Amino acid sequence: MKILFLVERNLYYKFYGPIIEGLLKCGCEIHLLHRYDQTTLSYKNQKMFYYPFLSQVPQFSKKVEFVSIFRTNEEIVEYIKKFNIEYVFSLSSRGQYKIKKTMTKWCTVQHGVDSFKERSFDSDFFFVYSRNWIRADIFKYNEDVKIVEVGMYYCEEFSKGSVARKYNLDENKKYIFFVPLPVNTSSAYTFIKGGLRRFCLNKFLIKNELEILKFLKSELQGHGYEIIVKSRFKRFLSEEYNKFANIFYDESFYPSSVNELLSTSEATIVNFMPGAISTEASFYNKKFIFLNYPKYNSEVFSHADNYIKDIYFPGPKEDFIHLYSNKQALLNSILGKSYYDSSDYRLKFIGSNKQSGVDIIIDKILNMNII
Numbered sequence: 001m002k003i004l005f006l007v008e009r010n011l012y013y014k015f016y017g018p019i020i021e022g023l024l025k026c027g028c029e030i031h032l033l034h035r036y037d038q039t040t041l042s043y044k045n046q047k048m049f050y051y052p053f054l055s056q057v058p059q060f061s062k063k064v065e066f067v068s069i070f071r072t073n074e075e076i077v078e079y080i081k082k083f084n085i086e087y088v089f090s091l092s093s094r095g096q097y098k099i100k101k102t103m104t105k106w107c108t109v110q111h112g113v114d115s116f117k118e119r120s121f122d123s124d125f126f127f128v129y130s131r132n133w134i135r136a137d138i139f140k141y142n143e144d145v146k147i148v149e150v151g152m153y154y155c156e157e158f159s160k161g162s163v164a165r166k167y168n169l170d171e172n173k174k175y176i177f178f179v180p181l182p183v184n185t186s187s188a189y190t191f192i193k194g195g196l197r198r199f200c201l202n203k204f205l206i207k208n209e210l211e212i213l214k215f216l217k218s219e220l221q222g223h224g225y226e227i228i229v230k231s232r233f234k235r236f237l238s239e240e241y242n243k244f245a246n247i248f249y250d251e252s253f254y255p256s257s258v259n260e261l262l263s264t265s266e267a268t269i270v271n272f273m274p275g276a277i278s279t280e281a282s283f284y285n286k287k288f289i290f291l292n293y294p295k296y297n298s299e300v301f302s303h304a305d306n307y308i309k310d311i312y313f314p315g316p317k318e319d320f321i322h323l324y325s326n327k328q329a330l331l332n333s334i335l336g337k338s339y340y341d342s343s344d345y346r347l348k349f350i351g352s353n354k355q356s357g358v359d360i361i362i363d364k365i366l367n368m369n370i371i
Contacts (some may be wrong), residue, residue, distance in 0.1 A: 001366065004031040004085045004104075006076070009050035010253060012091060013058050015111045015154045017254025019089065022358045024062045026366060031066040032057060033079060049251070058254040073097045080104050087365055095122045107365070109153070112276035127153065127361055129279075130351040148364055152283045152350050153357025156255065160264040167248065167261070174225045176216065176334065177265035177286075178245065179277055180209055180237065209271055212291075212330065213244040219331050228261055262286065267334055282342045283350055289333055 003023060005016050020030055034052040054067055066083070070076050076097055080088070087105045090096070094106040101122070108123040110133065127150045128134065134147065164171040216227055227245035231237050241247055251257060262268060262280055267287035270277060281288045 001087070002029045002031065002083055002085050003087045003089065003365070004033060004080065004083075006070075006088065006090045006097070007032055007034045007052045008091070010052045010056045011050050011251075012052070012253075013056075014253040014256045014259075015091065015109055016089065017058055017060075017256075018154050018156065018358045019109070019361055020064070021060050022362050023365070024060055024064070026362060028366075029066070030064045031068075031079075031083060031085065032064055033068055033070045033076065036069040036071055073099070077103070093122045107361075109361075112279070125364060127357075129153075130349050132348045146364075148360065149351050150357035150360045152280070153361060154256070155259055155280060155283045158255070158260050158263045163260045163264045167246075169228075169246065169264075170226070172224075174223075175261075175265040176220065176225055176227045177262050177268045177281075178213065178216075178227055178229045179268065179270045180229060180231055180241075181271055210240055210244070212271075213241065216330070216334075217244040220334070223335060225266070225334075228265060230258060230261055259284075279349065282346050285342065285346070287334070288342070289330075 005012075005020065007013070007016070024030055034054055036052075054069065057064065057067055068079070070079065077099065079085070080099070080103055085104050087107055088094075088099070089107045089109065091109060091111050093108055094101065099106065105124045106122070107125045107127065110126075110128045123145050126145050126147050128147060129152050130149055131147065161171050163169070169175070213227060213229070216225075220227070228248065229237065229241055229245040230248050237247060248257070248261065258277065259280060262277070263284045265286060267289060268277065268281040269289045269291065271291050278288055278290065
C-alpha cells in the first residue's frame with residue numbers, strides 16, 4: 001500500500017513518527033513530501049526553525065525510499081497521480097490542498113486544539129483523541145467523515161533512566177518541567193493577539209518568570225528537586241536562566257524531546273499561555289500548574305468560554321498575582337500532599353482505548369474497517 005505524508009514543518013514528525021514507524025513495519029510503501037517555501041526561511045519569521053529540510057527526516061527502523069518536496073498544491077496532485085498514492089496523511093483537511101475527493105483517501109490526525117479552530121473538515125478518516133473534542137460550535141465537518149477515537153496516539157512512555165542518560169540528568173533527582181513564555185519579547189506583541197503591551201511583558205511577566213525560577217531553585221533543592229526549562233528556538237533565553245535551571249533547546253520530534261522530558265518530571269509549570277503541553281502533561285498523569293494572569297488573559301483568551309476553557313486546563317488555574325505575592329502558595333502547590341485528580345479529564349479528552357492508538361489507525365487503513 002502506498003501512503004503519502006504531507007510535511008509542512010519538521011514538527012509534524014511528532015505526530016507522524018509513530019504512525020510511519022508502524023506502517024513501515026507492516027510493509028507499506030511510505031512517501032514523504034516536504035513543503036519548500038522560501039518565504040518561511042526569512043530570519044524575521046519565527047517559525048523558520050521548523051522549516052522541513054529533507055535532512056531532518058527522522059531515522060526510522062526501515063529507510064523511507066520516497067522523499068521529495070512540493071511548493072504548490074498542483075505538485076501534490078501530480079505526485080499522487082504519478083505514484084498512485086492510496087492514502088494521504090495530513091494535519092489539515094483535503095480542502096486545504098484543493099484535492100478532489102475521487103483522487104485518493106484522506107486521513108487527518110488531531111494534533112491539539114488547533115485541529116479544530118475555524119476549519120471545515122473534508123476527510124475520509126479523522127483520527128481524534130476523543131469525541132469530546134468535537135463541539136458543534138467550533139467544529140464543522142462533512143457527515144461522511146469517519147471519526148475514529150485513538151487517544152493521544154503520538155505520546156509514548158519513556159524510562160527515566162534512558163531520558164536521564166540522553167540529556168545528562170541525574171536519575172535520582174526529581175524534576176520540575178517549566179515552560180517559559182513562548183516568544184522573544186521583541187515579537188511577543190505580534191504573537192499574542194490580545195493587545196498585551198510589550199511593556200508589561202518585559203517589565204512584569206519575564207522579570208517575574210526569573211523571580212519564580214530563583215525562588216523555586218532555592219526552596220526545592222533541599223527536597224531533591226531540580227528545574228528543567230524547555231524553551232523553543234524562537235525564544236532564546238538570557239544567561240540569567242542558567243543560574244536557576246537546566247536549559248534545553250533540543251527540539252527533536254521523533255522521539256519528541258518535550259514528551260521525553262515531560263514524562264520523567266514530577267510536575268509541569270506553564271507560564272502565561274497553556275497549549276498542547278497541558279494535555280500531554282495530563283496523559284502522563286503529571287501535576288499541572290498553570291500560572292494564570294487574569295488581567296491579561298481575559299483579553300488573550302477572550303474566546304476561552306466557547307473554545308478552550310475545558311480543553312486547555314486539565315487542572316485548576318493558579319492566579320499568578322497570588323502566587324507571586326505569596327510564593328509559598330506556589331511551593332505548596334508543588335510539594336503539597338493534595339494532588340489534583342485528572343482522571344476525569346483524561347477519560348473525557350484523551351479517551352480510554354486499551355488498544356494502541358497507532359494500532360487502531362493502522363487497522364483502519366490496512367483493513368478498510370470503516371465504522
